[in-house]
Amino acid sequence: MEEQRYEELGDFLKIKRNEISPSQVGLPEGLRRRTPGLRREEVAYLSGVSLTWYTWLEQGRPINVSAEVIESLSRALMLDKQERVHLYTLAKQVPPSAIPLYQSTVNTSLQHVLDNLILSPSYIMDARWNVIAWNKAASVVFADFNKIQVTQRNIVWMMFNNFDYKNLFIDWESTSQGIISRFRSNYAKYIDDPWIVNFVHDLESRNEEFNLFWSKHNVQIKSEIHKKINHPIVGTMTFEFNSFDISDSSNLKLIVNTPLSKTDTNVKVKSLLDK
Structure with a gap:
């Protein structure tokens, strides 16, 4: 199910990128902007990563993401505390909980x-x-x-x-x-x-x-x-x-x-x- 995790991570980044206007992060709005929110290259620039690497991340490719990069992405995308924790979890930086043993009754x-x-x-x-x-x-x-x-x-x-x-x-x-x-x-x-x-x-x-x-x-x-x-x-x-x-x-x-x-x-x- 690792593919599902990477896909979820990429979708989350795309959603949050589209919710932020360039002016919110000190960038010019510019002309002929075809997409809502920030462009991929703008997020890459703000996060200090390459455009190619960030594009692969949004595409759900199996990339290891360090805690430092997660922090940079969180700042660039203006994530709040809950969203930051969610991103860490998807990137497996916070050790994921083991799949629990489910029960159908209580004592x-x-x-x-x-x-x-x-x-x-x-x-x-x-x-x-x-x-x-x-x-x-x-x-x-x-x-x-x-x-x-x-x-x-x-x-x-x-x-x-x-x-x-x-x-x-x-x-x-x-x-x-x-x-x-x-x-x-x-x-x-x-x-x-x-x-x-x-x-x-x-x-x-x-x-x-x-x-x-x-x-x-x-x-x-x-x-x-x-x-x-x-x-x-x-x-x-x-x-x-x-x-x-x-x-x-x-x-x-x-x-x-x-x-x-x-x-x-x-x-x-x-x-x-x-x-």
Whole structure:
């Protein structure tokens, strides 16, 4: 899967190059500019590398990239912290995480944690974003995961291909793009996993919206996230979203959606649980 890594690296550089105007980096705009953003030769000049070498890099050729060059490219392309980390990961300068061993269930202790988050819809997902455990609140607010096929019990998949789940979100476009940004960062870590690569290709072929958002290579992640949904039974609900690594298994994440204070969301969750 090394070819996929180099292709991803080249696509990311092209996207970021096209987002910067010459004036932002102190270069003249010039005439007859046929491409948006910077030209390849301008990025090469700003980074202190040869045009041929940089062109090969964007073309996805198997080139070793040093940490020094990554830093130069990051400055030339005005990458923020998250984008810089993403570039390092793609260039294998930050040692990539080993492909994790995936599991389909959690132990009794973790399920107990979920069940005691009574009014907070919560679930646990693996590194592929498959939901492998959940509490009752998650079932009554977001989806009855027991009724969803195991192969489709994936947060990214549901956001784009499960109509009932997708239709919950009042600002679906913003929410889905946020999910894509977080998943893109995860994808860079596990790009050697054939399952994840095939999963992305499948989504690209099935869903135009996913294809559009994925092509933007956005890895900027908001630190504070509110989920606002329109539940078919109780109406508007707003949650604070938080994600936690599970200490004894770094490949699992606990997702907790806490009813936003000063709203009636907690009352509505309770009413759904009592039905």
